Amino acid sequence: MTRSEAADAAGDSAPVAYREVFAVGEFRALWAAQLASVAGDQLARVALAVLVFDRTGSAGWSALTYALTFLPDLIGGPLLSGFADRYSRRLVMVVCDLARVGLVAVMAIPGLPLWLLCVVLFVVQLFASPFSAARAAQLATILTGDRYVLGSSVSNVTSQAAQLLGFVAGGTIVAGLGVSQALLIDAGTFGLSALFVWVGTREHALTAGPARPPWLAAIAAGSVLVWRDRRLRYLVALACISGFYITVEGLAIPYAAEVGGGAMAAGVLLAANPAGQVVGMLVLTRQPPATRLRLMSWLAIGSCLPLVACALRPGLWMTVGLWALSGFSSAYQLVANAAFVQSVPDAQRGQAFGLARTALIVSQGVGVLVAGIAADLWTPATVVAAAGMLGIVAAACAARGYVRACRAVPGPGVAMT
Helix, strand or coil: HHHHHHHHHHHCCCCCHHHHCCCHHHHHHHHHHHHHHHHHHHHHHHHHHHHHHHCCCCHHHHHHHHHHHCCCCCHHHHHHHCHHHCCHHHHHHHHHHHHHHHHHHHHHHCCCCCCHHHHHHHHHHEEEEHHHHHHHCCCCCCCHHHHHHHHHHHHHHHHHHHHHHHHHHHHHHHHHHHHCHHHHHHHHHHHHHHHHHHHCCCCCCCCCCCCCCCCHHHHHHHHHHHHHHHHHHHHHHHHHHHHHHCHHHHHHHHHHHHCCCHHHHHHHHHHHEEEEEEEEHHHHHCCCCCHHHHHHHHHHHHHCHHHHHHCCCCHHHHHHHHHHHHHHHHHHHHHHHHHHHCCCCCCHHHHHHHHHHHHHHHHHHHHHHHHEEEEECCCCHHHHHHHHHHHHHHHHHHHHHHHHHHHHCCHHHHHHC
């Protein structure tokens, strides 16, 4: 038995090494594809948010544009994620990437009206749901046991690091190249992602089983699966706590203006949460699997707790520290995601993941949108603090429900072996 196999067999053993994850060629291809596209996405988000804020001077409109990168999952998550269980997951990812290449190129047309830009952005984000569902299901097939947890960690760290790079460099690149050129860079990153997936991964046969139900019936079956399992329900609820602490991203630009900073200060604030999350995930994956689960509930509460201090209106750098601490605690999402995916049968993994991702992304979009509207009535610092207080209550309730569900119906999927 290898060390990684032994780790899979012992739920409280030390986690496997990262080198065992990167030794898998298909994982390396998926990782490269992710790295190619996420930084471009964050660059595009900064460009669009700055463009709208400059044109309108409204925190609400700026937040609405940012929220449009999340809200399409309300449609795409339930209706489109099931394609990952019906068709080649490799092909689904490539087709989604190529479609986004063309659509983002349209967004790069100079002088495009804001309303049309928002419509195209909405369609672009619809393709994110089937892509993410196919990628998550493929990753769970390629990597098993604790290797999947570390693979998810690498993916999340890559995502946050790419966001960090995109946020920090976004203002400078947009100022030097312009919005249209930044969007063309984003389109090119989707093309690279498609190339890496097509060349670096292979076809994996979908799990054999009974004849697949019609499309709408499959959606209903996935919903029933998630709803009937109390553990899955509360894992989704814990994931949705991000709707409270994500408000710092939607309000970073007006918050920076409130503390007397400009575009550079906004970039630093935007980078604080992803930077903290990167450190948090690296620390969390060094813990035994059972320890990660025990820490999950406390970290969910801790992801919102530092935001309450924003009510005191601290300066720029104190705020950066608070937001980074929130990001550190939000690393609990890694544990919740792994427990959820590993508890769902492969034949329904794409659909179930899509539904969970819908809840997660919609909660983030609604959180950003509501915070933006509130920031036109109250100060950004007040809104962030209020979101933190509400998040603490929601996280405590979800954590309590999950613990009770696990005690009532213990299962190996939750043990994260």
